[in-house]
Amino acid sequence: VEASIPQQLREAWRKLAACEFQGKEQFQREVVRHVETTLARSMYNCDDAAAYAGTALALRDKLVIGWNKTQQNQTLQDQKRVYYLSLEFLMGRALDNAMLNTQVKDVARDGIAELGFRIEDVINQEHDAALGNGGLGRLAACFLDGLATLNYPGWGYGLRYRYGIFKQEIVDGYQVEVPDYWLDFNPWEFPRPDVAVDVMFYGYVKKDTDSDGKTIIVWEGGEIVQAIAYDVPVPGFDTSTTNNLRLWSSKPASGEFDFQKFNSGDYEGSIRDQQRAETISAVLYPNDNISAGKELRLKQQYFWVAASLHDIVRRFKKTHRPWSQFPDQVAIQLNDTHPTLAIVELQRILIDVEHIPWDQAWEIVTATFGYTNHTVLPEALEKWSVPLMQHLLPRHLQIIYDINLFFLQKVERMFPKDREMLTRVSIIEESQPQVLRMAYLAIIGSHKVNGVAELHSDLIKATIFKDFVAIYGPDKFANVTNGITPRRWLHQANPKLSDLIASKLGGYEFLKELSQLERLRPFIDDKEFRREWMEIKLSNKIRLAKYIRDTTGISVNPHALFDIQVKRIHEYKRQQMNIFGVIDRYLNLKAMTSEERKKVVPRASIFGGKAAPGYWMAKTIIRLINAVGEVVNKDKDIGDLLKVVFIEDYNVSKAELIIPASDISEHISTAGTEASGTSNMKFVLNGGLIIGTCDGANIEITREIGDENIFLLGNLAEDVEDLRHRHRYGQVEMDPKLRAVCDEIEKGTFGDPSVYEGLISSLTTGCDYYLVSDDFSSYLTTQDLVDEAYRDKDGWATKCINSVASMGFFSADRCINEYADMIWNVEPLVPVK
Ligand code: OAK
Numbered sequence: 061v062e063a064s065i066p067q068q069l070r071e072a073w074r075k076l077a078a079c080e081f082q083g084k085e086q087f088q089r090e091v092v093r094h095v096e097t098t099l100a101r102s103m104y105n106c107d108d109a110a111a112y113a114g115t116a117l118a119l120r121d122k123l124v125i126g127w128n129k130t131q132q133n134q135t136l137q138d139q140k141r142v143y144y145l146s147l148e149f150l151m152g153r154a155l156d157n158a159m160l161n162t163q164v165k166d167v168a169r170d171g172i173a174e175l176g177f178r179i180e181d182v183i184n185q186e187h188d189a190a191l192g193n194g195g196l197g198r199l200a201a202c203f204l205d206g207l208a209t210l211n212y213p214g215w216g217y218g219l220r221y222r223y224g225i226f227k228q229e230i231v232d233g234y235q236v237e238v239p240d241y242w243l244d245f246n247p248w249e250f251p252r253p254d255v256a257v258d259v260m261f262y263g264y265v266k267k268d269t270d271s272d273g274k275t276i277i278v279w280e281g282g283e284i285v286q287a288i289a290y291d292v293p294v295p296g297f298d299t300s301t302t303n304n305l306r307l308w309s310s311k312p313a314s315g316e317f318d319f320q321k322f323n324s325g326d327y328e329g330s331i332r333d334q335q336r337a338e339t340i341s342a343v344l345y346p347n348d349n350i351s352a353g354k355e356l357r358l359k360q361q362y363f364w365v366a367a368s369l370h371d372i373v374r375r376f377k378k379t380h381r382p383w384s385q386f387p388d389q390v391a392i393q394l395n396d397t398h399p400t401l402a403i404v405e406l407q408r409i410l411i412d413v414e415h416i417p418w419d420q421a422w423e424i425v426t427a428t429f430g431y432t433n434h435t436v437l438p439e440a441l442e443k444w445s446v447p448l449m450q451h452l453l454p455r456h457l458q459i460i461y462d463i464n465l466f467f468l469q470k471v472e473r474m475f476p477k478d479r480e481m482l483t484r485v486s487i488i489e490e491s492q493p494q495v496l497r498m499a500y501l502a503i504i505g506s507h508k509v510n511g512v513a514e515l516h517s518d519l520i521k522a523t524i525f526k527d528f529v530a531i532y533g534p535d536k537f538a539n540v541t542n543g544i545t546p547r548r549w550l551h552q553a554n555p556k557l558s559d560l561i562a563s564k565l566g567g568y569e570f571l572k573e574l575s576q577l578e579r580l581r582p583f584i585d586d587k588e589f590r591r592e593w594m595e596i597k598l599s600n601k602i603r604l605a606k607y608i609r610d611t612t613g614i615s616v617n618p619h620a621l622f623d624i625q626v627k628r629i630h631e632y633k634r635q636q637m638n639i640f641g642v643i644d645r646y647l648n649l650k651a652m653t654s655e656e657r658k659k660v661v662p663r664a665s666i667f668g669g670k671a672a673p674g675y676w677m678a679k680t681i682i683r684l685i686n687a688v689g690e691v692v693n694k695d696k697d698i699g700d701l702l703k704v705v706f707i708e709d710y711n712v713s714k715a716e717l718i719i720p721a722s723d724i725s726e727h728i729s730t731a732g733t734e735a736s737g738t739s740n741m742k743f744v745l746n747g748g749l750i751i752g753t754c755d756g757a758n759i760e761i762t763r764e765i766g767d768e769n770i771f772l773l774g775n776l777a778e779d780v781e782d783l784r785h786r787h788r789y790g791q792v793e794m795d796p797k798l799r800a801v802c803d804e805i806e807k808g809t810f811g812d813p814s815v816y817e818g819l820i821s822s823l824t825t826g827c828d829y830y831l832v833s834d835d836f837s838s839y840l841t842t843q844d845l846v847d848e849a850y851r852d853k854d855g856w857a858t859k860c861i862n863s864v865a866s867m868g869f870f871s872a873d874r875c876i877n878e879y880a881d882m883i884w885n886v887e888p889l890v891p892v893k
Contacts, residue, residue, distance in 0.1 A: 080122045084171045087164065090118035091175065111177045112155070112185035115168065116247045119158045120293075124250075126162075127293040127302035133892045134213040138379060140388060140886045142214040142879075143372055144204070145402060146395035147364065148197030148344070149218045149305060150225075151189040151204075151292075152548070152712025154248045155182075160552050161209075161295040187242050188711050190224035191307075193348040193670075194628040195738055196434050198712065199512075200395055202738075205545040206872035208296030208303040209572065211888040212880060217368040219360060220249070220290045220307035223343040228670050228709040233686035237346075237673050248292050249307070255289035257367040258313050261359060265455045277412050279455035284313040285337045287367035297547045297571060301891045308367045310340035347672045348628040349440040355452065358444055362453060365402040373409060383416055387427035391884035394431045394506065397442045397498040403429055403505030404456045407463070412455070418462070430883040431502040431509050432540075433520055434735050437632065441524070443495040446488065460487060460496060467504050471531055485527045503528050503536075508883045510538045513736035513757040515777060538882060541760055542736040543875035546574050549742045553716035556596045557747060561864075564589065575868030580861060590857050597723075597747055597860075604721035608666075608705055614693055617700040620662035621850050623751075624743075625726035626710050626718055629671040629678040632733040636819065637832045638665070638726055639685050641839055642704055643801045643810075646692050649701055657701060661847040664703045668710035668718065680819045682706065687810040715739070720746045723856075724771070724846055727752035728839065730830045732777030734758075741870040747860040749849075751842055753835070761870070765863040771849075773842040774835035783834050787827040794823065795836040 065073055081087045095101050095114035106114075134141065159165040169179040192198060200216065207214035226237040263282025270276045292305040312334050321330040340363050345352050376389055394400060403425055410421035435441075449457045464487040475481050487504070489495045503509050503525060511517030517539030521529050529537060551558040551571055562568045564583050570576035583589045601618040609615050616622075625638050642665045649657065667685050671678030689704035707714065719725075725743040727734070727750055734756040744750060744761060751771040752758040762770050775783060786792050794802075802820050806813045823832055850856055868874075880886050 078121070078125055080125050081118065084167050084174075087118060087167055088171045088175060090121065091115055091172070094118055106176075108177065108181050108185050111172065111175070112182045113245060113247065115172060115182055116155050116186070119155060119162070119164075119168075120247050122162060122164070123158055123293045123295050123302055126295065126300045127304070129300060129892045130302045131304065134889060137213075137889050138389075139213060139889060140391060140884075142207070142212060142391045142393065142884045142886050143368070144200060144207075144214060144216045144393050144395065145365070145368060145399040146197070146200040146216060146218055147361070147398040148192030148395075149189075149200050149204070149216060149307075150192030150194070150197035150712055151201045151305075152716070153183065153186040153188055155186050156552055157205075157548060158295055161205075161297040161547060163298060186713075187244075187246075188224075188713050189242065189246075189248070190240060190711055191218065191221050191344060193225055193344070193346065195348075195736070196396060199434075199542055199738060201712075202543065202545040202548070202872040203876060204294045204303065204305060205296070205547060206543070206876035208294050208301050209299060209545075209547070210873055210876055210880075211296065211299055211301045211891050212303075212876065212886060213889055214303055214886075216294070216303075216305040217364070217371075218305065218307050219341050219344075219364045220309040221341060221344045222309075222338075225344055225670065225711075226346055226673070230682075230686060230706060230708050233683050233690070235671055235679050235682050239343075249290045250292075252289040252291055255371070257287040257308075257370045258284050259287055259363050259366045260284050261362070261452055263454065265458060274415075276415070277455070277458075279408075279412070285340060285363060286311050286313040287363060289367075289371070298568075299891050300893065301889070306368070306371070308341065308364055310337050310363060312337040346670070347675075349435050349437050349630060349632075350672060350675070351440055351442045353443070353445070355448060358448065358452060361398055362401050362405075362456075365399050366405055368399075369402055369405050369409065373406075383410065383414065383424060384420075386424050390428055391886055392429050393879070393884070394429060394502055396432065396434045397502050400431075400442075400498045400502045400505070401453075401456065403501060404459050404463070407459055407505075408455060411459075418466075422463075422466075425505055426507050429502075429506040430879075431506040433499065433509065433511055433516075433525075436516070436519055436524055436735065437733065442498040443489065444498065446494040446496060449496060460501065463501070463504060464488060474531060481527060485531065499524070500528070503532075507536070508538055509536060510540045510883065511735065512540065512542045513760060514539050514541060515732070515754075515759050516735040516756060519732060519777065540875055540878045540882070541757060541869075542738050542741070543870050543872040544738055544741045544745070545872045546571050546745065548716070549719070550745055553742075554596075554600065554720040554746050556599065557593075557720065560589075560592055560596060572873070573868075574871035574873065577865050577868050580865040584858060584861055584865075590854075590861070593747065593861060594853075594857050597721075600720040600746075601723075604666075604718060607717060608707065611708065612705060614689070614703060614705055616664045616666075616703045616705065617662055620664045620700060620703065621847070622664050622666060622721055622723045623726065623846075624666045624668075624718060624722040624724070624748075625728075626666070626668035626707070626715065627737075627739055629669045629675075629681055631677055631681075631822070631830050632729055634728050634730065634830055634832060634835075635667060635669070635685070636681050637728055637836065637839055638667070639681065639688055639704075640798060640801045640832065640836065641843060642688055642692070642702070643804060644797055644840060645843075646688070646695075646698070646702060647800065647804060649698055650695075657697075660701050661850050662700045662702070663847075664705060666705045666707065666718070668707035668714065670710065677818060677822065680816060684805070684810065684816055684819065687815075691810055715742070719743055719748070722746070722748035723850065724749050724751055726750075727755070727758055728773070728835075729753055729755045730780065730835075731755045731775055732780050733830075741867070744863050745867045745870070747864055749846075749856075749859055749863065751846060757870070764869050765866040769859045769863045769866075771842050771846055773838040775831065775838075780831065783831055784827070784829065787829075787831075792828070792833065794828075795833045797840060798823070798833050798836045 091114040094117040224240045229236045260282040287308040294303040410416045605616045605618045727740045736756040753774040
């Protein structure tokens with residue numbers, strides 16, 4: 061490489077190499093240096109924000125040293141790397157995580173205290189990196205942590221949105237969206253202006269002949285946008301390995317910014333062109349489990365995929381290996397279908413640019429990619445219009461046609477008499493206009509397809525991808541049950557519990573080998589241990605109650621049973637069933653005598669979550685939760701017996717506050733709809749119990765912790781089809797208690813009932829697609845069992861501790877190892893000191 065320093069000068073460099081701070085004093089020196097020089101502030105104007113900036117910059121320097129070494133080592137070792145392509149990375153805050161993973165938090169706490177600041181206040185200054193919607197984006201973030209911790213050479217590739225997921229404000233009970241401009245001060249990213257890739261859109265395709273007289277295909281004449289890399293260091297826990305998350309930002313390609321217009325005084329025209337380019341990476345689409353189908357979204361997808369593949373191919377070509385070895389050097393995982401065009405783009409590069417014969421190229425492509433499906437909801441399955449693809453990416457559409465043709469020929473050979481099969485499995489759906497089924501393309505272009513929990517993986521094989529199992533055989537389909545990083549979701553979110561566990565297990569080894577939690581079991585009868593355990597839970601509840609009081613004015617008794625449902629608002633997740641249950645509870649309390657009320661277990665029903673801005677029904681559910689809260693929380697008859705809270709703007713850092721405070725959390729999706737769920741794992745790991753349906757990972761959680769430690773309810777996935785059929789044919793009477801709840805809403809007890817007409821009619825004329833009525837009585841009885849169990853404080857503690865001891869399986873590290881063995885075929889690297 062031309063930029064590298066000549067051999068004879070390298071000794072001088074080595075002597076001068078930057079080194080990490082060691083100990084408190086050096087840390088403090090670095091913080092003060094950054095405050096005084098980088099920020100040009102002083103002790104006379106250093107507020108919490110400046111203290112955060114100084115601390116973050118000191119930590120960043122530390123990370124960069126390990127990061128550089130890791131990257132040099134990965135290049136030197138030249139082993140197979142894995143690339144995780146995800147349109148979403150819901151990283152949350154970085155400072156606390158960096159301190160914990162590099163194990164300098166105690167030093168930093170003491171050091172910053174001596175400079176006049178509380179570490180918690182400093183940490184709270186940080187803006188969440190919220191480049192994601194929900195489960196899929198947070199999973200990507202947990203996977204990056206796992207990859208680094210296990211020393212895998214693994215990169216993330218994503219988009220650097222200028223605006224992450226919107227901030228949610230609640231105004232008069234309604235959700236209002238506010239843009240999340242998060243890049244004002246972001247010390248965790250490094251712009252790489254030298255890593256720039258030109259990406260083309262539109263244009264036309266023509267046949268040409270090369271110098272040897274061979275026919276070649278040329279795609280040209282399109283609009284070019286430049287992708288600039290921004291790198292984010294991802295430190296592993298207790299290792300020097302620091303991986304890279306590369307996010308692409310769009311800008312006009314050099315020469316594209318219209319100087320003609322600019323010089324002729326048409327500033328607006330020239331700025332418009334610039335903005336058009338910048339718009340590509342401007343904003344995250346705020347839909348969770350819904351595909352928007354907008355042209356700009358498709359542009360985002362291709363822009364990101366083309367830049368990432370260019371980067372990966374460039375890195376491979378530096379090794380001068382033959383192309384046949386590409387899959388031995390590169391594994392690419394597709395996080396849902398959003399990056400499916402990567403399959404087409406790699407095939408295009410191999411055939412059009414590298415002139416490799418189709419079959420050989422296709423073998424390389426399919427050996428490289430793996431595809432993870434994250435949902436069976438029909439509205440989330442991506443389908444792009446053929447005319448749109450033709451316009452935006454004409455060459456790619458041709459290649460898709462060819463992929464489809466060869467695939468259908470193969471299917472025809474296998475099932476010669478089955479015309480319907482061909483229609484069913486074709487990438488092209490014969491609708492008006494025709495659309496491309498991206499999931500089918502992803503399956504055809506990958507060597508492995510996986511679901512994210514056992515039930516989900518079984519369901520995709522039995523339903524949406526059934527034909528493909530017949531075509532490829534069952535071995536192409538696998539399950540990798542999701543996991544979570546115990547570093548963020550136990551150690552960082554719940555330091556007291558982590559410390560208590562460490563005190564019993566003799567250190568923090570369990571954070572790297574979560575199955576070690578099993579060793580808690582001998583302490584189950586240790587009185588002092590149990591007391592400390594429950595005291596920690598109470599202190600986490602007090603912490604949350606204080607936050608709720610400070611932000612909403614509602615006072616929640618920390619001794620009440622905290623019942624929490626925090627996740628994206630979606631009909632399939634059934635927050636409506638929860639709030640209907642709350643209304644039923646309220647009606648029961650109102651009907652009781654004061655003597656009867658004395659026996660009631662006080663409860664705080666806590667909700668949080670964002671609705672997609674265009675998802676009217678989800679917004680109505682938020683409105684109802686807030687309306688119920690307004691009535692219940694000021695009802696003198698009720699007092700502490702029931703409180704209803706909606707926490708505004710649920711995000712990763714709020715999750716870290718909320719999850720450790722739960723007694724019970726709700727995971728009550730209609731069976732068969734929630735692919736896995738991951739917050740269910742977080743809640744149990746933090747010593748909370750679950751009320752939930754037999755859906756997603758709830759089933760495996762039950763298997764691990766035992767069915768005596770979980771409150772299961774409702775119909776099974778196998779019953780859903782039949783129940784829906786009966787609703788459609790008017791054969792189901794609404795559950796009487798649900799009827800009573802609806803009547804109460806319609807009476808106007810929770811304000812203008814016309815607001816909730818649509819919500820209620822979804823249960824009646826709408827055929828109750830999510831089967832609220834069918835599960836409602838089971839839900840209520842199960843909630844009664846929860847109350848009953850909570851009365852027995854000792855029994856409850858036993859359940860919680862036993863559950864935590866059984867959660868080892870749900871570590872993201874286990875997941876990453878499964879992907880590495882079964883799908884990626886990559887090995888860890890020995891980290892450099
Ligand atoms: C988002 C957009 C499109 C398709 C799926 C999603 C998504 O977030 N799915 C969620 O993925 C999580 C991680 O695998 C699962 O735990 C959730 O059940 C699933 O809804």
